[in-house]
Amino acid sequence: MKEKTRKQYEARAKIAKAMAHPSRLLMLDLLQKQEMCVGDLTDQVGADQSTVSKHLAILKEVGLVDVRKEGALSYYRVTCGCLDGFFSCMETVLLSDLKGRQNSLK
Numbered sequence: 001m002k003e004k005t006r007k008q009y010e011a012r013a014k015i016a017k018a019m020a021h022p023s024r025l026l027m028l029d030l031l032q033k034q035e036m037c038v039g040d041l042t043d044q045v046g047a048d049q050s051t052v053s054k055h056l057a058i059l060k061e062v063g064l065v066d067v068r069k070e071g072a073l074s075y076y077r078v079t080c081g082c083l084d085g086f087f088s089c090m091e092t093v094l095l096s097d098l099k100g101r102q103n104s105l106k
Contacts (some may be wrong), residue, residue, distance in 0.1 A: 002037065002093055006028055008096075009049070010101055014062055015062045015063075015064065016062045018058050018059055018062040019059075019063070020065070023045050023047060023052075023055055024055050024058065024059055025049055025052075026044070027045060027052070027055060027056065027059065027065075027076075027077060028059065028064060028065070028083055029083075029087065031065060031076055031077055031078045032078050032083055032084065035068070035076065035077040036055075036075065036077075037073045037074060037075050037076070038052055038053055038056065038073075038074060038076070040076060041056070051095065056076055060076075063080075064079060064080065065077060065079060065080065066079045094099055
């Protein structure tokens with residue numbers, strides 16, 4: 001495998017790993033709709049501020065979210081517009097798998 005290709009797969013894996021947590025997927029879904037501060041996300045996710053901040057740092061490290069400071073508050077937003085398509089694809093896979101499992105029980 002070419003080195004460039006290996007690096008691309010490693011970069012993709014890093015993004016996939018960053019997304020591989022239910023709370024982070026929820027945060028990405030929420031942040032697609034609007035910019036939010038850590039406190040708002042804490043309420044929505046149902047985790048403490050420290051945990052939410054750690055999740056956001058992971059998402060920021062791979063470039064999925066960015067932050068804007070306003071006084072003492074930090075507002076996060078999604079940096080890409082393609083997550084809807086990605087989430088839609090995941091739902092299609094889930095539905096297809098469910099149908100396959102249901103058919104195998106018949």
